[in-house]
Amino acid sequence: MTSLPLSTPTPALLEVSSLAKAFGGNRVLQDVSFSIGAGEIVGLLGPNGSGKSTLLNTISGFEAIDSGSVRYRQQEIGRLSAHRIVARGVARTFQLPSMPEKMSVIELAMAAATSHHGFWETLAARSGVRAAEAAAREKATRLLHELLLTHVRDLPAAALSGGQKKLLGIVCALMGDPQLLMLDEPTAGVHPNLRNDIVQALRRLNAQGMTIVIVEHDMHFIREVCSRCIVLDRGHIVASCAPQELSSNERVLQAYLGGGAQEQGNAMEAAQ
Amino acid sequence: MFDFLIFSLTIAGIYAIMALGLNLQAGYAGLLNFGHIAFAGIGAYATGILTAAGYPALVGACVGVLVAVVLGWCIARLGRQLGADYWGIATLAIAEILRTVATNEDWLTGGAQGISAIAFPLGNLPRPWGALGFLALVLALLWVLALASQRLGDGRFGRALRLMREEPKLAACMGYDLRALKSRAIMAGAATTAIAGSLYAHYMSFVGPDYMLASETFMLWTMLMIGGMGNTVGVITGVLLVQAAYCLVPFAKDSLHFGSDIAGALRIGLIGLILLLSLLWRSQGLIPEKLRKIQ
Numbered sequence: 001m002t003s004l005p006l007s008t009p010t011p012a013l014l015e016v017s018s019l020a021k022a023f024g025g026n027r028v029l030q031d032v033s034f035s036i037g038a039g040e041i042v043g044l045l046g047p048n049g050s051g052k053s054t055l056l057n058t059i060s061g062f063e064a065i066d067s068g069s070v071r072y073r074q075q076e077i078g079r080l081s082a083h084r085i086v087a088r089g090v091a092r093t094f095q096l097p098s099m100p101e102k103m104s105v106i107e108l109a110m111a112a113a114t115s116h117h118g119f120w121e122t123l124a125a126r127s128g129v130r131a132a133e134a135a136a137r138e139k140a141t142r143l144l145h146e147l148l149l150t151h152v153r154d155l156p157a158a159a160l161s162g163g164q165k166k167l168l169g170i171v172c173a174l175m176g177d178p179q180l181l182m183l184d185e186p187t188a189g190v191h192p193n194l195r196n197d198i199v200q201a202l203r204r205l206n207a208q209g210m211t212i213v214i215v216e217h218d219m220h221f222i223r224e225v226c227s228r229c230i231v232l233d234r235g236h237i238v239a240s241c242a243p244q245e246l247s248s249n250e251r252v253l254q255a256y257l258g259g260g261a262q263e264q265g266n267a268m269e270a271a272q
Numbered sequence: 273m274f275d276f277l278i279f280s281l282t283i284a285g286i287y288a289i290m291a292l293g294l295n296l297q298a299g300y301a302g303l304l305n306f307g308h309i310a311f312a313g314i315g316a317y318a319t320g321i322l323t324a325a326g327y328p329a330l331v332g333a334c335v336g337v338l339v340a341v342v343l344g345w346c347i348a349r350l351g352r353q354l355g356a357d358y359w360g361i362a363t364l365a366i367a368e369i370l371r372t373v374a375t376n377e378d379w380l381t382g383g384a385q386g387i388s389a390i391a392f393p394l395g396n397l398p399r400p401w402g403a404l405g406f407l408a409l410v411l412a413l414l415w416v417l418a419l420a421s422q423r424l425g426d427g428r429f430g431r432a433l434r435l436m437r438e439e440p441k442l443a444a445c446m447g448y449d450l451r452a453l454k455s456r457a458i459m460a461g462a463a464t465t466a467i468a469g470s471l472y473a474h475y476m477s478f479v480g481p482d483y484m485l486a487s488e489t490f491m492l493w494t495m496l497m498i499g500g501m502g503n504t505v506g507v508i509t510g511v512l513l514v515q516a517a518y519c520l521v522p523f524a525k526d527s528l529h530f531g532s533d534i535a536g537a538l539r540i541g542l543i544g545l546i547l548l549l550s551l552l553w554r555s556q557g558l559i560p561e562k563l564r565k566i567q
Binding site for chain 1 (some may be wrong): 452
């Protein structure tokens with residue numbers, strides 16, 4: 001068994017040090033430390049309740065951290081609010097995306113193009129605003145096409161299926177051209193054909209230089225996409241390894257299967 | 273009859289401007305402002321106080337707008353730690369505090385007696401041209417503000433507000449500063465409503481603490497809910513319907529021979545009935561908000 005280090009040889013884009021988060025008496029994250037290099041695709045794994053989504057929430061500013069630090073491009077972002085973190089180039093999607101009823105898919109995607117409210121520009125209808133709107137519309141149309149949502153562009157965003165909402169969440173995240181993209185279970189509920197499109201899209205984005213963190217339960221997807229996996233169990237990091245080593249890593253198997261992990265892991269591998 | 277019609281239309285126009293202000297906050301941004309009438313009161317009092325001190329009407333209106341915008345900013349900041357419903361109650365409390373101050377600070381506001389003899393801008397014109405001219409001014413302002421409101425609602429700003437109203441978490445995920453959005457929406461609504469308050473003070477030649485009664489805010493909410501929140505045409509339709517109900521009752525009183533006390537109760541009852549029917553059959557208003565077409 002070989003384990004990859006929690007730090008990365010490439011320049012670290014994201015560094016998490018001794019991160020802790022508790023909800024009341026429930027310590028969801030404890031002394032979590034790892035780093036992610038620029039250009040990596042990292043899978044964040046763990047059984048239900050291991051703290052994966054909470055980790056994503058703390059990094060993206062949706063949950064305040066109790067202690068520790070989160071550094072992005074060598075700057076502390078652990079105490080920043082969500083919109084300030086997004087402004088630095090970190091985007092994310094949600095596990096259970098909830099979409100607005102009174103906004104069409106294309107309008108929602110356009111809303112993600114810029115985070116500046118543009119009160120005066122909208123009121124004055126300056127030519128720059130019209131050009132920015134046209135550019136946002138064009139970009140939204142292209143991304144919707146790439147993620148096979150063109151046919152639903154004029155439907156209310158809330159009317160989409162669960163899988164389509166996931167894809168729309170990815171479109172919205174990509175509208176802001178992030179450097180770090182964090183996806184929370186991007187393929188859950190998505191049709192297998194679309195899943196392959198997501199794989200291709202993520203590989204393409206990564207080739208363009210985007211760093212991607214994926215929380216996912218689908219091991220096949222993780223193996224196809226990720227170069228490294230970080231495994232959480234009960235708020236602790238228990239492993240950092242290549243996806244191919246997951247089924248032979250005893251600590252990973254113990255986290256997922258409990259006692260007698262190695263035997264069960266061998267059986268699992270044989271079954272696969 | 274002609275004078276009454278002009279009066280009713282003028283009042284409807286002024287209330288429509290106030291309702292547009294509330295629509296920016298409640299309709300687009302989903303903010304439960306239950307103290308909205310305070311902004312109109314500030315516009316009216318600034319006009320009353322400054323014109324009584326000899327300043328031109330425009331100065332009174334501008335100061336009213338400025339003070340209302342500052343109050344709007346304070347209210348938005350005050351609510352940062354509160355949930356939406358508690359914030360709504362806080363706005364109601366602020367409006368009531370301001371009304372109490374207006375009732376008791378005689379030296380500034382004239383106390384319970386208010387400030388009277390506020391100059392009517394076109395008062396030197398012969399009847400009915402003065403009233404008609406003022407109606408034209410109100411309708412022109414309503415038209416301009418309705419266009420501005422429509423543009424804000426349909427554009428990038430309105431998109432951000434509507435996203436914040438429906439999915440605040442998603443809006444934050446897209447990088448929107450929700451506090452800044454909330455402040456802008458409240459300040460824009462406050463400015464619009466203060467203009468209406470200033471017009472009202474000029475038209476009635478009077479301002480008093482009763483202008484800031486909480487029931488006035490709920491009347492504006494009723495107009496929005498009947499017409500359709502988040503839709504400019506719907507808001508104006510709601511105002512016209514409620515105003516029509518107000519105007520019809522005096523006629524019914526004369527032809528059906530019932531007393532003034534019953535007429536007052538009937539007005540409220542009729543509006544309540546319209547609201548109830550609207551909620552039962554058109555829960556999103558007569559002209560509800562629609563998806564914006566993007567070509």
